[in-house]
Amino acid sequence: MTEGQVDDQGHAPPPRHRHGDSTLARSDVTQQQVPEETRHTAESRVQDSDSEDQNQQVDFEKQAEPAAASHPGTTPATHHSQPVAPDGGWGWIVLLATILVMAMTLAFPSCIAIFYTDLQTEFNTSNTETSWVPAIMLAVQHAGGPLCSMLVERWGCRVTVMLGGCLSGLGMAVASFARTIGELYITGVVTGLGFCFTFQASVTIMGHYFVRRRAFANAMSSTGTALGLITLPLIANFLDGQFGWRGSFLVLGGMLLNCCVCGAVMRPVGPAIMHRLGSTAGTPNDRRREQHGETEGLRTALLGFLAFLRRHMAFDLLVSNVRYRTYAIGVTWMMLGFIVPLVYVVPYAMDNNMSQSRAALLMSILGLVSISVRPVAAMVFSLPRCRGTGRFVYVFAAAVLVNGLSNCICAASPSFEVLLLYMVIFGLSMSLIGTLLFTCMMETVEMNRFHSALGLMSMMESVTLLIGPPLAGILVDSTGQYSYIFYACSISGTLSGIFLMASFYVLDSQREQEEKTKKTSDICQKPSVILAPDCEYSNVPSREGQLPDTDHVTDV
Template sequence: MAPQQPSSMEEQSGELCEPESEELEKQGPGPPSNANAPDSYDAPDGGWGWVVLLATIIVLALTLAFPSCIIIFYLDLQKEFEATNSQTSWVPSIMTAVLHAGGPLCSVLVDRFGCRATVMFGGVLSGFGMAVSSFSHSIVDLYITAGVITGLGFCFSFQPAVTILGHYFVRRRPFANAMSSTGTALGLSTLPFLCDFLKIELGWRGSFLVLGAVLLNCCVCGAVMRPIRPRKPRKTNEINNSPKTSDKKGCMLGICQSLASSLRQQMAFDLFCSNTRFRVFSLGITWMMLGFVVPLIYLVPYASADDMDPSRAALLLSILGFVNIFVRPPVGVLFSLPWFKGRHIYVFSAALLINGLSNSICCISASFPVLLVYVLTYGLSMSVVGSLMFTVLMDTVEMSRFPSALGLLSIMESVTLLIGPPLAGFLVDRTQLYTYVFMACTIIVVLSALFLMFTFYWLDSRDAAKKDSPAKPAINISTDCQYSSVPIDGDKTNKPSSETENTTCV
């Protein structure tokens, strides 16, 4: 049955992720005005959704692209704190890992406070973390401020923005996801220039302070993410009228149990065990992340080690961003065509395979022309991978379980994202060569692409075989049959040889 159409634009925009208390405040005292109204409305696929899409693009530009652009200060941090490659690489590694690992906690905040408030809180937290990191006196201080605090703020801004976008667009969802993924490209194309300019003018400490102010723009983006459907009404109000306990230990225990229950719900362990496709996709993406972002972290140090000018090295990242900006929108339009429905995973795997093979280009030379070819090839394949990642996940699970599935996938990714760059730094410290890093990334990403491609092909072939297999004929039982039941325990004389029911046809 089609949902009831709202009578005004305010009802159509409704509540999507806002807390229940806010909805009750809007209703005012007394019973709800429309108790039989449906809990959700059709996604607008436009309208205010375009504003939300623009805000999501900016949020992704300030969050997902930031850890890669912080590499502009890699050599400055290494000299300032006299750290090794492995120690310095922990800063963007922790930032990226926390960005993904905070998914379950972010889902709890979204359920309690809504997407809008969570995005705004993430902007404040990330800006505060970067501002405080400018006063760091050791590399460990950067791990906490720029790594943990800023990364957690990125998580609180990034994941709710992606979630609410999925509710605003259904028919145009592949196009919306592709357009939102250009935010990462926008950040990669602009932030390196900004970071390089700030480093020359203010040094790395002044740059971190200014970048903290820039990250506060996530608050503005979160403010326009208006919810779209109402929350379910409260079942009863009797819980609020119950007497409050004075036992502090019992109160704390209840809070901890509630938090643990929410985390179990948001981690989607049941979905991981029951949904084979989601399990395969999660394992493949987790393995992929071990080598997917490492080339971006070591591209600028690799070029600088070959005496390339830092500005030209930063230009490589900007070119990578511009390639994504111009490629992702047409890719989103192309993959929105009906023919690609059900085939997104194969296009994603093929692009991931090309992306992994492109890392081997860096092994030829560290000259600007060679690295330019690498950046163009890597950027083209990265555009397709970034455009389809969320689309494939939405195709794999139901939209109602997407936030919890994204939370579990994010925390799985965080493990490999955390250990990947330090392992690469350890390899550089031992060999003094960056080429081994790019060779290792080639092997890792190629293996993950082949795993996803062949496993999903096997699953599709198995499902097709089940559909094509003839159904078993039903057993027809004649209507003129006499049924004799199994005798009870007290009947000692008539004991059948079998305990099953006997059917005798006349």
């Protein structure tokens, strides 16, 4: 090996200390060692990038083993059983099951709209009384969030989804035997609670299976709503013509039992997130009551209740996290007029001499637009340049704004052509809203608090979902015109979109200003150069016309 060369391990041989060659040898070694080290660094970076998914899988396997030992309900991912890694593997099966669950739950209000006039005729009720049926179902679907959070924490997502499938199927089957409109209200509570368990538990487990591809997974799962909008109105219209509304409810109840099959494939992944509720509040509380008496017991009960609220309803996030609070208020406001058009567009079209089959076709066209847009949006939002930008909320707010404005088109004319244009624009905006609804929320809270934050926001949404359709029914009964409903929905949706966009713009501006202030303070607080106490100074005389004599450090 000659001087200046580098061996295979990137090490240079010691230079030969000949007279006049010492400096040259050091120069040759340095010039050749730097590119070699750079090449090794680049190769190591490529290897680290290629093995990123493998390292994530190993980490999840290591974390799953102790979790499975302490929680019998979990399944560890070992080499002896089929390993489950985030962002792939069994997660694609869970994604497919979530799509089917959303098709059978979130799109169900469009199915109820087909039977709206039949229910009015059967029970001789007004628009206000009839509108309580889908309103109660939707409100309970969202208000049951804290209860769903408890079940997820206690039993896991798999059991919760299967329980929800049983409840929703049972509720619709019993509704087919209803003799009064009040009985439909009661069965609507049972069905809505089942929808809540299946829908929210599915969304929660999706957040644990997908991390890097979370935006893509959420967007693809939202295509289930579009799939339901395409199929459910046509199925409901066919069943109504063949069996009437009672037979249709019975068949639809049997169809909802398929949610149990979807829940069966949603097995746990990674470290168990379920904690035994009684493990922290049972025996210690009893001992405290025995030792400290009734007063201490009341204090412990109050603390336990506060811990329950924090765990399952995320009231602490509503107070401390301003971004989550703003987002929850904006979404709750949006829901006041977001679902109402889906409930009343079919009665509006039929009231203007359109056949029920053509009105059902409008709902299917809405589903076709939605299922065409959501996969494209999923691929766009999953691009590296889009991930982690924190700008999804502005796209979401813009979609809410457009969705609100589109309702004015529907109110302008009841013709099929105008309603078709309305369905296209409404479907585009609704697709973006459904694609980004949970992705934006996951950017505002930590994933380990997502199920409780979702439960609280869903409970807030249930209030506006409950009063929205009945208020629209009162408006129709008092004016005799369906068009005023869509004008009201337009105002509500437009204002909520403006609120979200303006609020997050202010919050982002404040965050950027705080970051700039912090950087400036860090720069100002950098320590100055401190000279060693044994520094030697020499007085360097200045030249004519220059600065006076200055002391310079010459030796340390």
